[in-house]
Amino acid sequence: MKTRLPVVAEVEGLGRIVQADGDFYKSLKLLAQEGAKPISLRDEAYARLMTQGKEDVGITYGTGTFTSAGFEHARGQLPILRLESRLNNPELARLVVEANRQGNYFYTDSTREYKNSLRQAQKDSSKKPKERNVILLPSKDPFVISDKENWKIYEAIFKDQARDYFELNGPIPIEPVNKDFVDSYDGTLLTLMWFRNLDDRSELDGNFRPLYGGGRLRGVLKSGEADALKTQGGSK
Numbered sequence: 001m002k003t004r005l006p007v008v009a010e011v012e013g014l015g016r017i018v019q020a021d022g023d024f025y026k027s028l029k030l031l032a033q034e035g036a037k038p039i040s041l042r043d044e045a046y047a048r049l050m051t052q053g054k055e056d057v058g059i060t061y062g063t064g065t066f067t068s069a070g071f072e073h074a075r076g077q078l079p080i081l082r083l084e085s086r087l088n089n090p091e092l093a094r095l096v097v098e099a100n101r102q103g104n105y106f107y108t109d110s111t112r113e114y115k116n117s118l119r120q121a122q123k124d125s126s127k128k129p130k131e132r133n134v135i136l137l138p139s140k141d142p143f144v145i146s147d148k149e150n151w152k153i154y155e156a157i158f159k160d161q162a163r164d165y166f167e168l169n170g171p172i173p174i175e176p177v178n179k180d181f182v183d184s185y186d187g188t189l190l191t192l193m194w195f196r197n198l199d200d201r202s203e204l205d206g207n208f209r210p211l212y213g214g215g216r217l218r219g220v221l222k223s224g225e226a227d228a229l230k231t232q233g234g235s236k
Helices: 024-034 041-051 090-101 112-124 151-169 223-231
Strands: 007-011 015-021 065-073 080-082 134-136 143-145 172-175 189-195 216-221
Touching (some): 015 024, 024 216, 065 112, 080 112, 134 151, 143 151
Antiparallel strands (some): 007 015, 015 216
């Protein structure tokens, strides 16, 4: 099945990696129309490992991508990483784009979202790292995950690809939203995760604010989903 979005790579064991550029809300809708889902941190790492630079997936400067993951912040609290961000909801995606276009971060009316995520992170903490999907991070300031520091977080993020990706990339910086910004807002502050390229140490950056343009969102179109769309009369 053909897709109207450019295919970045065909990755064995994963599917086709497609890419939408610009406004995050519009990009999210374009992916959905093609039957693709925003790429997870694990799947992007796997694609980088499998292509080994042949399609330049995340290898050189400028080839990073937004992912399905995102940060949640609340005043005075440690940041939370959700591997499936609430911003993947189209209505929230539209609101965050509007807020960013006005030069603001996006935040909800209360800390209810943060508190719900905190409860889930506490439940997930009893699971094996690879089974965790909501993670309470250890610092409001930038920090590093590696095989020496915060390895459980590395495993939670990259799942079965953690060891191989560490061998390829090494330690990874994580940069939540600046705590001075966080503490100047009420409610739950939501940002999407930008997964920088290997030349930038694969930094996981929550400070990349302008979702209204200038970014890219990759998605995974699996062969089974493509066949289903074709059967249902989807995109040609």
